[in-house]
Amino acid sequence: MHRLYENEDISVFWDAEKCRHARKCVTGSPAVFDFQRKPWIDISKAPNAEIWDTVSKCPTGALTILYNNGISVRLEEGDLRSVALNGEQIIGECDYQETEEEVRITHTEVLPEYGGKGIAKRLVYKVVEAAEKSHKRVVPYCSYAAKLLG
Ligand code: SF4
Missing domain, CATH: 3.40.630.30 (Gcn5-related N-acetyltransferase (GNAT))
Known part of the structure; x- marks a missing residue:
């Protein structure tokens, strides 16, 4: 499963096959990453800088993030x-x-x-x-x- 979560400034990608539930995301930004919720990622729940920091700590590459650069x-x-x-x-x-x-x-x-x-x-x-x-x-x-x- 592949999912893309976007706002005006950032795009967050999730590749479920790479996710090994090390839970760095859930502990880093619990308001954004919540396995009990559908969809489990909601990037409106925290500032972009926090999301960037949390995604960068995903140990498997299941989560990745990019700036949209106006595109x-x-x-x-x-x-x-x-x-x-x-x-x-x-x-x-x-x-x-x-x-x-x-x-x-x-x-x-x-x-x-x-x-x-x-x-x-x-x-x-x-x-x-x-x-x-x-x-x-x-x-x-x-x-x-x-x-x-x-
Ligand atoms: S930190 Fe990465 S590998 Fe761990 S649960 Fe979150 S998305 Fe999955």
């Missing part, structure tokens, strides 16, 4: 893609195909001048999260997505 990411299901936007300009996208049972990620690309900011990761997570919530299997044909999802 927003949204899912455009009608066009079978997620897009990254700098204002109104599309600066990256992740394309997929859909069947009854699968979401096949076919391509992920970010303009070179926006590289190295984790935007591709946000794009892929946006698609994967939606697919998993629809109970569809994710098949990464795109080499970047395949590497990211392991």
